[in-house]
Amino acid sequence: GQNIDQPTEMTATEGAIVQINCTYQTSGFNGLFWYQQHAGEAPTFLSYNVLDGLEEKGRFSSFLSRSKGYSYLLLKELQMKDSASYLCAVRRVDSNYQLIWGAGTKLIIKP
Amino acid sequence: EAQVTQNPRYLITVTGKKLTVTCSQNMNHEYMSWYRQDPGLGLRQIYYSMNVEVTDKGDVPEGYKVSRKEKRNFPLILESPSPNQTSLYFCASSAGTGGTDTQYFGPGTRLTVL
Numbered sequence: 001g002q003n004i005d006q007p008t009e010m011t012a013t014e015g016a017i018v019q020i021n022c023t024y025q026t027s028g029f030n031g032l033f034w035y036q037q038h039a040g041e042a043p044t045f046l047s048y049n050v051l052d053g054l055e056e057k058g059r060f061s062s063f064l065s066r067s068k069g070y071s072y073l074l075l076k077e078l079q080m081k082d083s084a085s086y087l088c089a090v091r092r093v094d095s096n097y098q099l100i101w102g103a104g105t106k107l108i109i110k111p
Numbered sequence: 112e113a114q115v116t117q118n119p120r121y122l123i124t125v126t127g128k129k130l131t132v133t134c135s136q137n138m139n140h141e142y143m144s145w146y147r148q149d150p151g152l153g154l155r156q157i158y159y160s161m162n163v164e165v166t167d168k169g170d171v172p173e174g175y176k177v178s179r180k181e182k183r184n185f186p187l188i189l190e191s192p193s194p195n196q197t198s199l200y201f202c203a204s205s206a207g208t209g210g211t212d213t214q215y216f217g218p219g220t221r222l223t224v225l
Contacts, residue, residue, distance in 0.1 A: 004153075008151075030209075031210075031211075033213065040219075041218070041219070042201060042216035042217060042218050042219055043154075043201070043216050044216070045213040045214070045215075048211050048213065050210075087153065087154070089154075091208070096159070096161065096167065096208060097208040097209065098144075098156060098159060098169065098208070099154075099156070099214070101146075101153040101154040101155070102153055103151055103152060103153035104153055
């Protein structure tokens with residue numbers, strides 16, 4: 001079957017570093033996305049990985065290991081505004097390259 | 112400003128009363144999609160469209176219809192809404208479905224069916 005797993009909720013402290021993991025099992029793979037979604041708002045794009053390795057973009061980095069079906073999103077120097085849900089999505093090769101989404105990880109930042 | 116718009120943003124209706132949620136994008140995107148988001152389940156795709164007059168079922172199409180007569184618009188139609196269609200709905204668009212084509216989301220429509 002096709003499945004994406006993420007932790008439901010995580011808590012971290014302002015100024016710290018947090019790593020949000022995502023594991024996936026899909027029929028074919030054509031890229032992995034991370035999106036940020038603040039409560040009551042639309043998801044917004046954070047990062048895209050299609051090859052193994054680390055992609056860094058400011059305070060956010062995303063890592064992919066295709067052989068392990070694993071990705072993580074690393075957030076550094078956490079700010080209160082980083083309190084949000086983080087969604088992992090994988091693009092499938094079948095079904096016209098549609099995305100399958102994880103349920104999201106709610107990240108709570110404490111002062 | 113490049114954006115995806117949805118209307119209405121909030122809607123409370125009753126079982127069986129047909130409704131339409133509109134979606135429009137001004138980025139000349141070929142690809143558009145409808146999702147519903149329910150607690151603990153993540154985004155689930157209802158229908159998608161690869162281009163004008165080309166639509167296809169997603170993972171949860173039952174009870175929904177769509178049309179794509181123009182590139183910019185992709186309305187979602189609920190012919191006979193039921194309480195299990197109470198959800199948060201998002202429309203999204205992207206230039207395509209390959210490479211780094213990222214999806215841009217509308218602000219969402221919160222639908223309650225009584």
